[in-house]
Amino acid sequence: MKTLYKKSVLIVILITLFTTAxxxxxxxxxxxxxxxxxSMCSNAINKQLKSMPEVKNVDIDLNTNTFVVSLSENNSLKPSVFKEKVENAGFFIGSLxxxxxxxxxxxxxxxIVNGKENNSxxxxxxxLDKGYVTDKEFKKLSKSYKNSLTYNNSNENDFHIQILN
Known part of the structure; x- marks a missing residue:
C-alpha cells in the first residue's frame, strides 16, 4: 500500500513539474x-544568445539591430536572461x-500595465521596465505609470508588460 501511495505521489509531482514547465x-x-x-558588435550579441541551450536559432537584421531568437519548447526562461546576455556582450536592450x-x-x-489579457x-x-526599453522611453513610461505602485520600484523579479495583440 505504501509503495502504491509513493508511486502516486511521484506521478503527481512529475505531472506538476512538466505542466508548469x-x-x-x-x-x-x-x-x-x-x-x-x-557587424562585429552584432556578432558579439549573437554569440551570447546562441550560448543558451534553449536557443534554436537567431536571425539578425543589421538595419534595425534586431535579433529574433527562436527558442525550444518547454523552456522556463525569464526576460532577465536576454538582458543579461546582451549586456554581457557590452550593449543594451532598446526593446524586448x-x-x-x-x-x-x-x-x-x-x-499588465497596458493592453488587455486575451486567451489566444x-x-x-x-x-516595459528599465533596461528593457531605452532610457528616454523609460522616462516617458515612468510618467505614464506614476500611479502604478510597482512600476518605479525596480524589482527585478517583476516584469511590467504591454500586450501587443
Missing part, C-alpha cells in the same frame, strides 16, 4: 539592441518583445 515558456524573443556600430502563451502571463511575475494561444508582449 510547459506553461511558463517563451517561444520567441525579438530584441532590438542599442549601441551597435558594426516576447511571444509566449497566455498561461505564461497568468502564471508568471508579469504585471500565442501572445506578443513587450517588457
Amino acid at each position: 510547459s506553461n511558463a515558456q517563451i517561444s520567441k524573443a525579438e530584441i532590438r539592441a542599442t549601441g551597435l556600430t558594426c 518583445v516576447l511571444t509566449t502563451n497566455s498561461k505564461t502571463i497568468k502564471e508568471s511575475s508579469y504585471i 494561444k500565442e501572445v506578443q508582449i513587450q517588457i
Whole structure:
C-alpha cells in the first residue's frame, strides 16, 4: 500500500513539474539592441544568445539591430536572461518583445500595465521596465505609470508588460 501511495505521489509531482514547465515558456524573443556600430558588435550579441541551450536559432537584421531568437519548447526562461546576455556582450536592450502563451502571463511575475489579457494561444508582449526599453522611453513610461505602485520600484523579479495583440 505504501509503495502504491509513493508511486502516486511521484506521478503527481512529475505531472506538476512538466505542466508548469510547459506553461511558463517563451517561444520567441525579438530584441532590438542599442549601441551597435558594426557587424562585429552584432556578432558579439549573437554569440551570447546562441550560448543558451534553449536557443534554436537567431536571425539578425543589421538595419534595425534586431535579433529574433527562436527558442525550444518547454523552456522556463525569464526576460532577465536576454538582458543579461546582451549586456554581457557590452550593449543594451532598446526593446524586448516576447511571444509566449497566455498561461505564461497568468502564471508568471508579469504585471499588465497596458493592453488587455486575451486567451489566444500565442501572445506578443513587450517588457516595459528599465533596461528593457531605452532610457528616454523609460522616462516617458515612468510618467505614464506614476500611479502604478510597482512600476518605479525596480524589482527585478517583476516584469511590467504591454500586450501587443
